[in-house]
Amino acid sequence: MRRAATVAGLAMLVSVPLWLKSPYFLHVLIITGIFTTAAMSLNLLLGYTGQLSLGHVAFFGIGAYTSALMSLGFDLELTDTWKLVVEPKSTGVAFAAAVMVSALFGWLIGRLSFKVRGAYFVIVSVSFAEVVRLVALNWVDLTEGPMALNNIPPLSVWLPEIGNYRVLGKVPNYYLMLAVGAVSYVVIARLVHSRAGRAMTALRENEALATSVGVDVTRYLVLATIVSAATAGAAGAVYAHYVRIVDPDIFLFIYTVTMVIMVVTGGKGTLAGPIVGGVIFGIVPEILRDLAGPEVQWIIYGILMILIVYFLPQGIVPAVRNGLQRRREATDAGMEGITSTAAARDGGT
């Protein structure tokens, strides 16, 4: 039953460019998809491991900048005499570099998070993102600062029969976004449904008990942050090669907040949660765009978030699941009632 639904959903997603002709809405979907992928990666930290990481946009931005810089090439004057020159690399290499550099930072933060927990970690993660933003803004030699990196080449993908294909334009980028998103989903889903995922959940729920049965806290915290950061970095790289301009605003806290809202309202700790949240907070703004100004929209989101936390504290997906579960149980009970009264009627005097 679930298989069929997944296949149907995927088929529908794949078919979208065939019937959605508006390039604007396609653009919205692409951006939504990219952010949803980032939200999925945040979910691994926030939802499964229980790490209050509010600097997630840092990994996204680091991925974007790395891929952009590697494909554009850059030079750095490290001292008066020594200059580091990096020639533009192929976008495939740039993309791989983006994932690896993000993963590296993920590793750093993962190791840090072991020592620093709870509210302190929130502050550290926010600070980290801010520092990265300020570096991007001020290290003009490397990042062009507020002037932004532009003319980023589109990603080149090697396809059989066609050879090197440049992913340029809305429709190809849509499929690229789907591909990256799907791979990310599969990797995260596999992790979650395995020994590693159980270890992460165990750490969140009862760390002392988890260590008493052999779960290595550091190892799994670091694993979660590495995978999470790498995925966010990949999403960032896709973004960079799609919009082809990257500036320090990519590190703004508001984007982390967007991802957090997606995860929390959708349902943290569930696989479908970030997707539901991503769809809502990616697409709804566009629908509301004509009806209300951006400030009003954000006020609505803020209030919406508060309401959801109050009334559906687990998020939308678990609430729906519980609702369906309860209805199934009620029907079963109802069925029982009917059959038992029928039996009593027939079997009784």
Add this chain to the structure above:
Amino acid sequence: MRVVNFTHGELYAFGAYMMYLWVMRLHANFFVALLLAVALGVALGALIEFVLLRRLRTADIDTTMLVMIGAWIAMQNAEQLIWSGVALSINTPFPARPLQIGAVSIGWERLFVFVVAVGLIALTYYVINRTRLGKAMRATFQDRDTAMLMGIDVKRINTATFALGSGLAAAAGALLGPVFVVQPGMGDLASLKAFAIVILGGLGNIFGATIGGFVLAFIEELGAGYISSGFRDGMGFLVIILILIFRPTGLFAQKERIG
């Protein structure tokens, strides 16, 4: 209170906007406006605590944090909506020419801000360490259940604590609004720095926070001088991160039993 208070920055901005409202639009006396701004800040803080946080007594820290984030987004955008994003300035009654002490010249407003800030810190210290209310606050912070057993109305203490904190934030905004400019995003940076200072000084420690404040300012200026002035704000964060790596409970906090 163990609440990651994202609305703190907004109360800072609120204080500044109140100053703007009373001084520039309603032409009230500067000092009266200051008092009003603080009073309104206290009221707003109490309101937030009452409406939003009361229900969440039993929830975990993530839930409270998320509610605070929601409130922060709503508040900041409300500000943007009401006042528009234009930077506003507030006139002060101080002479424009700075005060000359020997070779140093200090602006009158900044001097005023410094004096009032010191006064507020002293007042806060007094309230927390020398009054019954403060004692109740400290007791609640250390052990909520025992505090309740001792007859302390924890709910009212929480409201009072939050209101006090909010009042101070509003005061800070009201004081600094005329010095810098007033705009919707002003609370964010202030809030971040406030967090950093609290970490530096150790949670729950007024003395530590004060020292932390000075340390942060000092580090910022050094950093701005040696690295680049654009990185001034980042300096403090870097140091915070480094300190937390080596001393996860801050510089002055008592040994906290972890796990």
Add this chain to the structure above:
Amino acid sequence: MSTPAPASGVELAVNALSIRFGGLVAVEHMTFEVRHAEVLSLIGPNGAGKTSAFNAITGYLRASSGTITYRGQRLDGLRPNEIAALGVVRTFQKTSVFGGQSVLDNVLIGLHLRSRQTPAAIMLGLPYVKREERELRDAAHELLRFVGLDARAREQGAALPYGEQRLLEVAVALAASPKLLLLDEPVSGMNPVEKADFMKTLARIRKRNITVLLVEHDMRTVMGVSDRVVVLNQGRIIAHGPPDEIQRDPDVIRAYLGERYARAHG
């Protein structure tokens, strides 16, 4: 990874263990050993230092001095998960389960060490991962049957009644393949029926050749299951030996069972 059964018969050797919290002495110069396949009980009044000793042995607390050796390997200084990997697994005094997870998932988490899955293999979706998951599920059900909780497999850990949660704790601990099992007040809060059932479960655990170190207050359980008993009072060992000797020891009677009992049975 784990050392073989000792020829000398000594599993755990605690030597001159002292635990101090600032000025407070929790455990003073404690020396005892646990022998292979025996059930040793640690008893004593509240505050005698029993749980502190447990915490030190299993890595949750740092001892101030002394050594702890398991099958020749030093335990002091190791982290709890490393100690568990050596075959020393503990339960907790306060009920400790993964409340938000199903009963089956609780045990699956306990089976962590039994699994060979690496993160890379998991992410690549290698076939042995799926196979191992099936094996782990079967093993989890077997463990649940062992403690009598298989019918509850799908229920949420936090939803179980108290007595069953304690059984779940044991199942989770057993899942970690302990060779030495440390049980911290396993029957506290249980009614007499549950206690009797637990004693039977303990007997079955013994049959699997698992050595057990028990901390308990319930005298009937202790005297009923133990091969040897070690008595603590105020951080020091005041007596040790088989249960019947302990029951007659005057120091024990005075310190633990009370003056009145001593006078009544003296």
